[in-house]
Amino acid sequence: MAVPAVFLAVFFLYPVGSILARGLGADGLSRLVDLPARSSFRSVAWFTVWQAVASTVLTVVVALPGAHLLARRRFRGRSLLRAAATVPFVLPTVVVGGAFLALFERLGLADGPLRLTRTAGAILAAHVFFNVAVVLRTVGTFWEGLDPRATEAARVLGASPVQAFRWVTWPRLWPAVAAASSIVFLFCFTSFGVVLVLGGPTRATLETEVWRHAVFRGDLASATALAIVQMAAVVAMVVVTNRLQRRRAVGQRVVRRVAVPRASGGLLAGNLALLVLVLGLPIAVLVERSLARSQSGGWWGGLTLDHYVALADRVTLLPVSALEALGNSLVFAVVAAGLAVLVGGLASLVVVHGRSAVARAFDLGMMLPLGASAVTVGFGMLIALDEPPLDLRSSRWLVPVAHALVGVPFVMRIVVPTLRGIDVRLREAAAVLGAAPARVRREIDLPIAARALAVGAGFSFAVSLGEFGATSFLPRHPDRLTAPLALFRLLSQPGDALRGQAMALAVLLMVATALSVLVIEGWGRRGSVRGDL
Incomplete structure:
Protein backbone atom coordinates (compact mmCIF):
# COMPACT_ATOMS: atom_id res chain seq x y z
CA MET A 1 0.00 0.00 0.00
CA ARG A 38 -9.08 39.58 -20.98
CA SER A 39 -10.42 39.18 -24.51
CA SER A 40 -7.54 36.84 -25.38
CA PHE A 41 -8.58 34.46 -22.60
CA ARG A 42 -12.23 34.52 -23.64
CA SER A 43 -11.24 33.78 -27.21
CA VAL A 44 -9.03 30.85 -26.17
CA ALA A 45 -11.66 29.46 -23.78
CA TRP A 46 -14.39 29.70 -26.43
CA PHE A 47 -12.28 27.97 -29.07
CA THR A 48 -11.33 25.23 -26.59
CA VAL A 49 -14.98 24.48 -25.84
CA TRP A 50 -16.52 24.72 -29.31
CA GLN A 51 -13.83 22.67 -31.06
CA ALA A 52 -14.28 19.95 -28.43
CA VAL A 53 -18.07 19.95 -28.93
CA ALA A 54 -17.78 19.90 -32.72
CA SER A 55 -15.11 17.17 -32.63
CA THR A 56 -17.30 15.03 -30.37
CA VAL A 57 -20.39 15.34 -32.57
CA LEU A 58 -18.44 14.53 -35.74
CA THR A 59 -16.73 11.55 -34.07
CA VAL A 60 -20.04 10.02 -32.96
CA VAL A 61 -21.61 10.52 -36.40
CA VAL A 62 -18.66 8.89 -38.17
CA ALA A 63 -18.22 6.01 -35.69
CA LEU A 64 -21.83 4.89 -35.07
CA PRO A 65 -22.21 2.97 -38.37
CA GLY A 66 -18.97 1.12 -37.64
CA ALA A 67 -20.12 0.36 -34.09
CA HIS A 68 -23.31 -1.16 -35.51
CA LEU A 69 -21.30 -3.24 -37.96
CA LEU A 70 -19.01 -4.64 -35.26
CA ALA A 71 -21.87 -5.25 -32.81
CA ARG A 72 -24.65 -6.62 -35.03
CA ARG A 73 -23.01 -8.15 -38.05
CA ARG A 74 -20.69 -11.10 -38.65
CA PHE A 75 -17.98 -10.99 -41.30
CA ARG A 76 -14.50 -12.29 -41.93
CA GLY A 77 -11.80 -10.07 -40.43
CA ARG A 78 -14.06 -8.61 -37.73
CA SER A 79 -11.44 -8.90 -34.97
CA LEU A 80 -8.74 -7.51 -37.24
CA LEU A 81 -10.92 -4.50 -38.09
CA ARG A 82 -11.56 -3.86 -34.39
CA ALA A 83 -7.83 -3.97 -33.66
CA ALA A 84 -6.90 -1.83 -36.68
CA ALA A 85 -9.46 0.81 -35.73
CA THR A 86 -7.86 1.05 -32.29
CA VAL A 87 -4.40 1.91 -33.65
CA PRO A 88 -5.11 5.63 -34.30
CA PHE A 89 -6.18 6.12 -30.68
CA VAL A 90 -2.78 5.12 -29.30
CA LEU A 91 -0.72 6.87 -31.96
CA PRO A 92 1.44 9.74 -30.69
CA THR A 93 -0.44 13.00 -31.19
CA VAL A 94 2.45 14.52 -33.12
CA VAL A 95 2.34 11.52 -35.48
CA VAL A 96 -1.35 12.24 -36.09
CA GLY A 97 -0.47 15.88 -36.74
CA GLY A 98 2.28 14.85 -39.13
CA ALA A 99 -0.05 12.45 -40.97
CA PHE A 100 -2.60 15.19 -41.60
CA LEU A 101 0.06 17.68 -42.68
CA ALA A 102 1.25 15.06 -45.20
CA LEU A 103 -2.35 14.46 -46.33
CA PHE A 104 -3.02 18.17 -46.87
CA GLU A 105 0.22 18.60 -48.80
CA ARG A 106 -0.54 15.59 -50.98
CA LEU A 107 -4.10 16.79 -51.75
CA GLY A 108 -2.98 20.37 -52.43
CA LEU A 109 -4.66 21.73 -49.31
CA ALA A 110 -1.51 23.08 -47.63
CA ASP A 111 -1.99 26.54 -49.14
CA GLY A 112 -4.17 28.46 -51.55
CA PRO A 113 -7.90 29.24 -51.32
CA LEU A 114 -8.74 25.74 -50.05
CA ARG A 115 -5.99 25.69 -47.42
CA LEU A 116 -6.68 23.42 -44.44
CA THR A 117 -3.36 23.71 -42.57
CA ARG A 118 -3.52 25.97 -39.52
CA THR A 119 -7.32 25.87 -39.53
CA ALA A 120 -9.99 24.62 -37.16
CA GLY A 121 -11.09 22.11 -39.81
CA ALA A 122 -7.71 20.38 -39.64
CA ILE A 123 -8.00 20.06 -35.87
CA LEU A 124 -11.54 18.65 -36.09
CA ALA A 125 -10.52 16.11 -38.73
CA ALA A 126 -7.56 14.92 -36.65
CA HIS A 127 -9.71 14.63 -33.51
CA VAL A 128 -12.22 12.45 -35.39
CA PHE A 129 -9.36 10.26 -36.63
CA PHE A 130 -7.95 10.02 -33.11
CA ASN A 131 -11.18 9.26 -31.22
CA VAL A 132 -13.24 7.02 -33.52
CA ALA A 133 -11.91 3.99 -31.61
CA VAL A 134 -13.42 5.28 -28.34
CA VAL A 135 -16.93 5.21 -29.79
CA LEU A 136 -16.37 1.97 -31.70
CA ARG A 137 -15.25 0.10 -28.61
CA THR A 138 -17.47 1.73 -25.97
CA VAL A 139 -20.72 1.86 -27.94
CA GLY A 140 -19.99 -1.28 -29.96
CA THR A 141 -19.40 -3.42 -26.88
CA PHE A 142 -22.55 -2.08 -25.20
CA TRP A 143 -24.59 -2.53 -28.37
CA GLU A 144 -23.42 -6.11 -28.69
CA GLY A 145 -24.79 -6.83 -25.20
CA LEU A 146 -28.27 -5.42 -25.87
CA ASP A 147 -31.06 -7.95 -26.30
CA PRO A 148 -31.99 -7.78 -30.01
CA ARG A 149 -35.45 -9.28 -29.48
CA ALA A 150 -37.06 -5.91 -28.69
CA THR A 151 -35.91 -4.49 -32.01
CA GLU A 152 -37.00 -7.64 -33.83
CA ALA A 153 -40.46 -7.39 -32.22
CA ALA A 154 -40.78 -3.78 -33.40
CA ARG A 155 -39.91 -4.87 -36.96
CA VAL A 156 -42.51 -7.67 -36.82
CA LEU A 157 -45.11 -5.08 -35.75
CA GLY A 158 -44.41 -3.07 -38.88
CA ALA A 159 -41.74 -0.59 -37.84
CA SER A 160 -39.20 0.37 -40.49
CA PRO A 161 -35.49 -0.03 -39.70
CA VAL A 162 -35.23 3.71 -39.02
CA GLN A 163 -38.28 3.70 -36.74
CA ALA A 164 -37.05 0.63 -34.86
CA PHE A 165 -33.69 2.29 -34.28
CA ARG A 166 -35.24 5.61 -33.26
CA TRP A 167 -37.87 4.31 -30.84
CA VAL A 168 -36.37 1.03 -29.56
CA THR A 169 -32.59 0.85 -30.01
CA TRP A 170 -31.58 4.47 -29.50
CA PRO A 171 -33.18 4.96 -26.02
CA ARG A 172 -31.35 1.86 -24.76
CA LEU A 173 -28.12 2.76 -26.56
CA TRP A 174 -28.06 6.38 -25.39
CA PRO A 175 -26.24 5.79 -22.06
CA ALA A 176 -23.29 4.26 -23.91
CA VAL A 177 -23.28 7.02 -26.54
CA ALA A 178 -23.35 9.67 -23.81
CA ALA A 179 -20.52 7.97 -21.92
CA ALA A 180 -18.39 7.67 -25.06
CA SER A 181 -19.16 11.28 -26.02
CA SER A 182 -18.07 12.54 -22.62
CA ILE A 183 -14.75 10.70 -22.94
CA VAL A 184 -14.18 12.04 -26.46
CA PHE A 185 -15.05 15.56 -25.31
CA LEU A 186 -12.53 15.28 -22.46
CA PHE A 187 -9.79 14.12 -24.84
CA CYS A 188 -10.54 16.91 -27.33
CA PHE A 189 -10.78 19.55 -24.61
CA THR A 190 -7.31 18.61 -23.32
CA SER A 191 -5.81 17.95 -26.76
CA PHE A 192 -2.27 19.32 -26.99
CA GLY A 193 -0.09 17.84 -29.73
CA VAL A 194 -2.79 17.87 -32.42
CA VAL A 195 -3.67 21.53 -31.76
CA LEU A 196 -0.03 22.56 -31.54
CA VAL A 197 0.97 20.90 -34.84
CA LEU A 198 -2.16 21.58 -36.92
CA GLY A 199 -3.46 24.77 -35.35
CA GLY A 200 -0.25 26.76 -35.13
CA PRO A 201 -0.05 29.99 -33.11
CA THR A 202 -3.40 31.28 -34.38
CA ARG A 203 -5.47 28.37 -33.03
CA ALA A 204 -4.87 28.19 -29.30
CA THR A 205 -6.57 26.18 -26.56
CA LEU A 206 -6.12 26.39 -22.80
CA GLU A 207 -3.69 23.48 -23.00
CA THR A 208 -1.41 25.05 -25.60
CA GLU A 209 -1.56 28.46 -23.90
CA VAL A 210 -0.29 26.98 -20.62
CA TRP A 211 2.68 25.59 -22.55
CA ARG A 212 3.36 28.81 -24.48
CA HIS A 213 3.24 31.02 -21.38
CA ALA A 214 5.47 28.69 -19.35
CA VAL A 215 8.02 27.62 -21.99
CA PHE A 216 8.24 30.45 -24.51
CA ARG A 217 7.22 33.55 -22.59
CA GLY A 218 8.49 32.58 -19.14
CA ASP A 219 5.26 33.94 -17.63
CA LEU A 220 4.71 31.36 -14.90
CA ALA A 221 2.01 33.42 -13.19
CA SER A 222 -0.24 33.47 -16.25
CA ALA A 223 0.55 29.83 -17.00
CA THR A 224 -0.46 28.90 -13.45
CA ALA A 225 -3.75 30.82 -13.68
CA LEU A 226 -4.61 29.11 -16.96
CA ALA A 227 -3.63 25.72 -15.53
CA ILE A 228 -6.04 26.20 -12.61
CA VAL A 229 -8.90 27.02 -14.98
CA GLN A 230 -7.97 23.95 -17.00
CA MET A 231 -7.90 21.73 -13.91
CA ALA A 232 -11.29 22.99 -12.72
CA ALA A 233 -12.83 22.25 -16.12
CA VAL A 234 -11.23 18.79 -16.28
CA VAL A 235 -12.43 17.87 -12.78
CA ALA A 236 -15.99 18.88 -13.71
CA MET A 237 -15.80 16.80 -16.89
CA VAL A 238 -14.39 13.78 -15.03
CA VAL A 239 -17.32 13.94 -12.57
CA VAL A 240 -19.80 14.04 -15.46
CA THR A 241 -17.99 11.23 -17.27
CA ASN A 242 -18.02 9.01 -14.17
CA ARG A 243 -21.76 9.54 -13.72
CA LEU A 244 -22.42 8.69 -17.35
CA GLN A 245 -20.24 5.59 -17.05
CA ARG A 246 -22.26 4.45 -14.04
CA ARG A 247 -25.48 5.01 -16.00
CA ARG A 248 -24.04 2.90 -18.80
CA ALA A 249 -23.17 0.12 -16.34
CA VAL A 250 -26.66 0.22 -14.79
CA GLY A 251 -28.33 0.27 -18.20
CA GLN A 252 -26.44 -2.71 -19.56
CA ARG A 253 -27.90 -6.16 -19.07
CA VAL A 254 -26.07 -9.36 -19.77
CA VAL A 255 -28.06 -11.32 -22.32
CA ARG A 256 -27.58 -14.69 -23.90
CA ARG A 257 -25.43 -14.42 -26.98
CA VAL A 258 -27.44 -14.89 -30.14
CA ALA A 259 -26.20 -15.60 -33.64
CA VAL A 260 -25.74 -12.37 -35.57
CA PRO A 261 -26.41 -12.28 -39.30
CA ARG A 262 -23.67 -11.96 -41.86
CA ALA A 263 -23.05 -8.43 -43.10
CA SER A 264 -24.44 -7.74 -46.55
CA GLY A 265 -21.99 -6.72 -49.23
CA GLY A 266 -23.32 -3.16 -49.45
CA LEU A 267 -23.32 -2.58 -45.69
CA LEU A 268 -19.82 -3.99 -45.28
CA ALA A 269 -18.42 -2.10 -48.28
CA GLY A 270 -19.98 1.21 -47.19
CA ASN A 271 -18.66 0.97 -43.62
CA LEU A 272 -15.22 -0.17 -44.72
CA ALA A 273 -15.03 2.66 -47.25
CA LEU A 274 -15.89 5.23 -44.56
CA LEU A 275 -13.37 3.83 -42.08
CA VAL A 276 -10.66 3.56 -44.73
CA LEU A 277 -11.28 7.16 -45.77
CA VAL A 278 -11.24 8.49 -42.21
CA LEU A 279 -8.59 6.24 -40.67
CA GLY A 280 -6.63 4.69 -43.50
CA LEU A 281 -6.01 7.58 -45.89
CA PRO A 282 -3.93 9.76 -43.51
CA ILE A 283 -1.79 6.75 -42.55
CA ALA A 284 -1.32 5.65 -46.17
CA VAL A 285 -0.26 9.14 -47.26
CA LEU A 286 2.11 9.40 -44.28
CA VAL A 287 3.85 6.19 -45.34
CA GLU A 288 3.97 7.33 -48.97
CA ARG A 289 5.44 10.71 -48.00
CA SER A 290 8.13 9.02 -45.89
CA LEU A 291 9.25 7.13 -48.99
CA ALA A 292 8.89 9.94 -51.54
CA ARG A 293 12.03 11.42 -53.09
CA SER A 294 10.51 14.90 -53.11
CA GLN A 295 7.96 16.13 -50.60
CA SER A 296 6.55 18.47 -53.25
CA GLY A 297 6.50 15.95 -56.10
CA GLY A 298 3.58 14.09 -57.59
CA TRP A 299 2.15 10.74 -56.62
CA TRP A 300 4.67 8.89 -58.77
CA GLY A 301 7.80 10.94 -58.10
CA GLY A 302 9.76 7.84 -57.10
CA LEU A 303 10.30 6.03 -53.81
CA THR A 304 13.42 5.89 -51.66
Missing part, protein backbone atom coordinates in the same frame (compact mmCIF):
# COMPACT_ATOMS: atom_id res chain seq x y z
CA ALA A 2 2.86 2.40 0.80
CA VAL A 3 4.50 2.26 -2.65
CA PRO A 4 1.44 3.38 -4.69
CA ALA A 5 0.51 5.99 -2.08
CA VAL A 6 3.99 7.54 -2.01
CA PHE A 7 4.26 7.42 -5.80
CA LEU A 8 0.95 9.26 -6.23
CA ALA A 9 1.71 11.79 -3.49
CA VAL A 10 5.22 12.75 -4.65
CA PHE A 11 4.74 12.78 -8.40
CA PHE A 12 1.13 13.89 -8.79
CA LEU A 13 -0.51 15.38 -5.70
CA TYR A 14 2.50 17.47 -4.69
CA PRO A 15 3.12 18.98 -8.17
CA VAL A 16 -0.57 19.71 -8.73
CA GLY A 17 -0.85 21.10 -5.20
CA SER A 18 2.10 23.38 -5.95
CA ILE A 19 0.24 24.81 -8.94
CA LEU A 20 -2.80 25.46 -6.77
CA ALA A 21 -0.70 27.06 -4.02
CA ARG A 22 1.10 29.30 -6.49
CA GLY A 23 -2.05 30.19 -8.38
CA LEU A 24 -4.13 30.96 -5.29
CA GLY A 25 -1.44 33.10 -3.68
CA ALA A 26 -1.61 36.88 -3.64
CA ASP A 27 -0.15 37.51 -7.10
CA GLY A 28 -1.57 34.37 -8.63
CA LEU A 29 -5.08 35.03 -7.34
CA SER A 30 -5.11 38.49 -8.89
CA ARG A 31 -4.08 36.97 -12.27
CA LEU A 32 -6.81 34.38 -11.91
CA VAL A 33 -9.48 36.96 -11.12
CA ASP A 34 -8.40 39.15 -14.05
CA LEU A 35 -8.61 36.34 -16.62
CA PRO A 36 -12.32 36.75 -17.55
CA ALA A 37 -11.74 40.41 -18.38
CA LEU A 305 14.60 4.90 -48.18
CA ASP A 306 16.88 7.93 -47.96
CA HIS A 307 14.73 9.65 -45.34
CA TYR A 308 14.95 6.61 -43.06
CA VAL A 309 18.72 6.39 -43.53
CA ALA A 310 19.04 10.10 -42.74
CA LEU A 311 17.47 9.54 -39.30
CA ALA A 312 20.88 8.31 -38.12
CA ASP A 313 22.46 11.68 -38.95
CA ARG A 314 22.15 14.62 -36.59
CA VAL A 315 20.71 17.76 -38.13
CA THR A 316 21.43 21.25 -36.78
CA LEU A 317 17.87 21.52 -35.51
CA LEU A 318 18.29 18.61 -33.04
CA PRO A 319 20.88 18.05 -30.28
CA VAL A 320 20.96 14.32 -31.14
CA SER A 321 19.97 12.31 -34.19
CA ALA A 322 16.31 11.35 -34.63
CA LEU A 323 17.33 7.70 -34.28
CA GLU A 324 18.92 8.41 -30.89
CA ALA A 325 15.76 10.24 -29.83
CA LEU A 326 13.73 7.16 -30.82
CA GLY A 327 16.09 5.01 -28.74
CA ASN A 328 15.51 7.32 -25.76
CA SER A 329 11.76 6.94 -26.19
CA LEU A 330 12.00 3.15 -26.30
CA VAL A 331 14.12 3.05 -23.13
CA PHE A 332 11.78 5.45 -21.33
CA ALA A 333 8.74 3.43 -22.47
CA VAL A 334 10.18 0.18 -21.09
CA VAL A 335 10.98 1.82 -17.74
CA ALA A 336 7.56 3.52 -17.62
CA ALA A 337 5.79 0.24 -18.36
CA GLY A 338 7.73 -1.50 -15.57
CA LEU A 339 6.89 1.26 -13.08
CA ALA A 340 3.23 1.26 -14.12
CA VAL A 341 2.97 -2.51 -13.67
CA LEU A 342 4.64 -2.38 -10.25
CA VAL A 343 2.59 0.54 -8.90
CA GLY A 344 -0.64 -0.40 -10.67
CA GLY A 345 -0.39 -4.06 -9.64
CA LEU A 346 0.12 -3.21 -5.97
CA ALA A 347 -2.67 -0.63 -6.06
CA SER A 348 -4.98 -3.19 -7.68
CA LEU A 349 -4.38 -5.59 -4.79
CA VAL A 350 -5.37 -2.83 -2.35
CA VAL A 351 -8.52 -2.03 -4.34
CA VAL A 352 -9.59 -5.70 -4.49
CA HIS A 353 -8.49 -6.95 -1.07
CA GLY A 354 -8.27 -3.79 1.05
CA ARG A 355 -10.83 -2.35 3.42
CA SER A 356 -13.79 -0.68 1.75
CA ALA A 357 -12.84 2.96 2.48
CA VAL A 358 -9.16 2.44 1.64
CA ALA A 359 -10.05 0.56 -1.56
CA ARG A 360 -12.34 3.35 -2.75
CA ALA A 361 -9.72 5.98 -1.95
CA PHE A 362 -7.04 4.10 -3.90
CA ASP A 363 -9.37 3.44 -6.82
CA LEU A 364 -10.22 7.13 -7.13
CA GLY A 365 -6.76 8.49 -6.32
CA MET A 366 -4.85 6.37 -8.81
CA MET A 367 -7.30 7.35 -11.57
CA LEU A 368 -6.70 11.09 -11.11
CA PRO A 369 -3.64 11.33 -13.41
CA LEU A 370 -5.68 9.88 -16.28
CA GLY A 371 -8.21 12.70 -16.04
CA ALA A 372 -5.67 15.44 -15.43
CA SER A 373 -4.09 17.39 -18.23
CA ALA A 374 -0.65 16.05 -19.23
CA VAL A 375 0.55 19.63 -19.65
CA THR A 376 -0.63 20.47 -16.14
CA VAL A 377 1.22 17.45 -14.71
CA GLY A 378 4.42 18.37 -16.56
CA PHE A 379 4.13 22.02 -15.54
CA GLY A 380 3.54 20.99 -11.92
CA MET A 381 6.67 18.83 -11.92
CA LEU A 382 8.63 21.68 -13.46
CA ILE A 383 7.81 24.13 -10.67
CA ALA A 384 7.54 21.70 -7.72
CA LEU A 385 10.42 19.23 -8.07
CA ASP A 386 13.15 21.88 -8.05
CA GLU A 387 14.45 21.91 -4.47
CA PRO A 388 16.19 19.29 -2.27
CA PRO A 389 15.32 16.63 -1.34
CA LEU A 390 13.04 16.51 -4.41
CA ASP A 391 15.24 18.33 -6.91
CA LEU A 392 14.46 15.88 -9.70
CA ARG A 393 14.11 18.15 -12.73
CA SER A 394 17.55 17.15 -13.98
CA SER A 395 17.02 13.46 -13.25
CA ARG A 396 17.08 11.18 -16.27
CA TRP A 397 14.22 9.12 -14.89
CA LEU A 398 11.68 11.88 -14.29
CA VAL A 399 10.35 11.46 -17.84
CA PRO A 400 9.43 7.76 -17.45
CA VAL A 401 7.98 8.52 -14.02
CA ALA A 402 5.66 11.10 -15.60
CA HIS A 403 4.72 8.57 -18.28
CA ALA A 404 4.08 5.88 -15.65
CA LEU A 405 1.60 8.20 -13.91
CA VAL A 406 -0.61 7.93 -16.98
CA GLY A 407 0.11 4.21 -17.41
CA VAL A 408 -0.95 3.17 -13.89
CA PRO A 409 -4.69 3.78 -14.50
CA PHE A 410 -4.52 1.63 -17.67
CA VAL A 411 -2.97 -1.21 -15.67
CA MET A 412 -5.56 -0.94 -12.92
CA ARG A 413 -8.52 -0.78 -15.33
CA ILE A 414 -7.42 -4.19 -16.61
CA VAL A 415 -6.04 -5.90 -13.49
CA VAL A 416 -8.80 -4.96 -11.00
CA PRO A 417 -11.68 -6.53 -13.00
CA THR A 418 -9.51 -9.59 -13.66
CA LEU A 419 -8.80 -10.07 -9.95
CA ARG A 420 -12.45 -9.53 -9.08
CA GLY A 421 -13.40 -12.13 -11.67
CA ILE A 422 -11.41 -14.89 -9.95
CA ASP A 423 -13.73 -17.54 -8.55
CA VAL A 424 -13.76 -17.05 -4.78
CA ARG A 425 -13.97 -20.83 -4.34
CA LEU A 426 -10.38 -21.15 -5.56
CA ARG A 427 -9.16 -18.94 -2.74
CA GLU A 428 -11.38 -20.70 -0.21
CA ALA A 429 -10.10 -24.12 -1.28
CA ALA A 430 -6.50 -22.96 -0.95
CA ALA A 431 -7.20 -21.53 2.51
CA VAL A 432 -8.86 -24.78 3.63
CA LEU A 433 -5.75 -26.66 2.52
CA GLY A 434 -3.67 -24.45 4.81
CA ALA A 435 -2.31 -21.77 2.46
CA ALA A 436 -1.61 -18.41 4.08
CA PRO A 437 -3.17 -15.27 2.48
CA ALA A 438 0.19 -14.27 0.98
CA ARG A 439 0.60 -17.69 -0.61
CA VAL A 440 -2.97 -17.60 -1.95
CA ARG A 441 -2.20 -14.34 -3.74
CA ARG A 442 1.11 -15.73 -5.02
CA GLU A 443 -0.20 -19.11 -6.17
CA ILE A 444 -3.70 -18.13 -7.39
CA ASP A 445 -4.04 -14.39 -7.98
CA LEU A 446 -0.65 -13.76 -9.57
CA PRO A 447 -0.79 -16.48 -12.30
CA ILE A 448 -4.30 -15.40 -13.31
CA ALA A 449 -3.43 -11.69 -13.21
CA ALA A 450 -0.11 -12.14 -15.06
CA ARG A 451 -1.71 -11.87 -18.50
CA ALA A 452 -3.68 -8.79 -17.42
CA LEU A 453 -0.44 -7.23 -16.15
CA ALA A 454 1.17 -7.94 -19.52
CA VAL A 455 -1.72 -6.25 -21.34
CA GLY A 456 -1.47 -3.26 -18.99
CA ALA A 457 2.26 -3.08 -19.62
CA GLY A 458 1.56 -3.00 -23.36
CA PHE A 459 -0.83 -0.08 -22.97
CA SER A 460 1.64 1.76 -20.74
CA PHE A 461 4.43 1.18 -23.26
CA ALA A 462 2.33 2.55 -26.13
CA VAL A 463 1.21 5.59 -24.11
CA SER A 464 4.75 6.37 -22.99
CA LEU A 465 6.17 6.01 -26.49
CA GLY A 466 3.95 8.79 -27.80
CA GLU A 467 3.60 11.03 -24.74
CA PHE A 468 4.19 14.65 -25.69
CA GLY A 469 2.38 17.00 -23.29
CA ALA A 470 4.20 16.39 -20.00
CA THR A 471 7.47 15.53 -21.75
CA SER A 472 7.58 18.96 -23.41
CA PHE A 473 8.27 20.46 -19.97
CA LEU A 474 10.64 17.87 -18.52
CA PRO A 475 13.82 17.05 -20.49
CA ARG A 476 16.56 19.28 -19.12
CA HIS A 477 19.46 17.72 -21.04
CA PRO A 478 19.70 17.71 -24.85
CA ASP A 479 20.80 14.07 -25.02
CA ARG A 480 17.48 12.98 -23.44
CA LEU A 481 15.33 14.26 -26.28
CA THR A 482 12.42 11.91 -27.05
CA ALA A 483 11.09 10.97 -30.47
CA PRO A 484 7.81 12.96 -30.21
CA LEU A 485 9.74 16.13 -29.31
CA ALA A 486 12.19 15.52 -32.15
CA LEU A 487 9.28 14.98 -34.53
CA PHE A 488 7.63 18.23 -33.44
CA ARG A 489 10.83 20.17 -34.09
CA LEU A 490 11.25 18.59 -37.52
CA LEU A 491 7.65 19.36 -38.47
CA SER A 492 7.98 22.99 -37.36
CA GLN A 493 10.71 23.76 -39.92
CA PRO A 494 10.39 24.05 -43.72
CA GLY A 495 12.46 22.07 -46.20
CA ASP A 496 12.04 18.80 -48.07
CA ALA A 497 14.86 17.02 -46.24
CA LEU A 498 13.58 17.83 -42.75
CA ARG A 499 9.98 17.08 -43.72
CA GLY A 500 11.02 13.74 -45.19
CA GLN A 501 12.86 12.81 -41.98
CA ALA A 502 9.81 13.88 -39.96
CA MET A 503 7.57 11.58 -41.99
CA ALA A 504 10.02 8.67 -41.65
CA LEU A 505 10.27 9.16 -37.87
CA ALA A 506 6.47 9.38 -37.65
CA VAL A 507 6.12 6.08 -39.48
CA LEU A 508 8.58 4.35 -37.12
CA LEU A 509 6.65 5.64 -34.08
CA MET A 510 3.40 4.54 -35.69
CA VAL A 511 4.72 1.02 -36.36
CA ALA A 512 5.97 0.65 -32.77
CA THR A 513 2.63 1.71 -31.26
CA ALA A 514 0.63 -0.36 -33.78
CA LEU A 515 2.60 -3.48 -32.87
CA SER A 516 1.86 -2.79 -29.20
CA VAL A 517 -1.87 -2.62 -29.96
CA LEU A 518 -1.85 -5.84 -31.96
CA VAL A 519 -0.01 -7.65 -29.16
CA ILE A 520 -2.48 -6.24 -26.62
CA GLU A 521 -5.44 -7.40 -28.72
CA GLY A 522 -3.95 -10.88 -29.01
CA TRP A 523 -3.24 -11.23 -25.30
CA GLY A 524 -6.48 -9.58 -24.23
CA ARG A 525 -8.62 -12.07 -26.17
CA ARG A 526 -6.88 -15.06 -24.65
CA GLY A 527 -7.20 -16.30 -21.11
CA SER A 528 -9.26 -14.53 -18.45
CA VAL A 529 -8.27 -10.91 -19.03
CA ARG A 530 -11.11 -8.52 -18.29
CA GLY A 531 -11.49 -4.79 -17.97
CA ASP A 532 -12.70 -1.57 -19.53
CA LEU A 533 -9.97 -1.67 -22.21
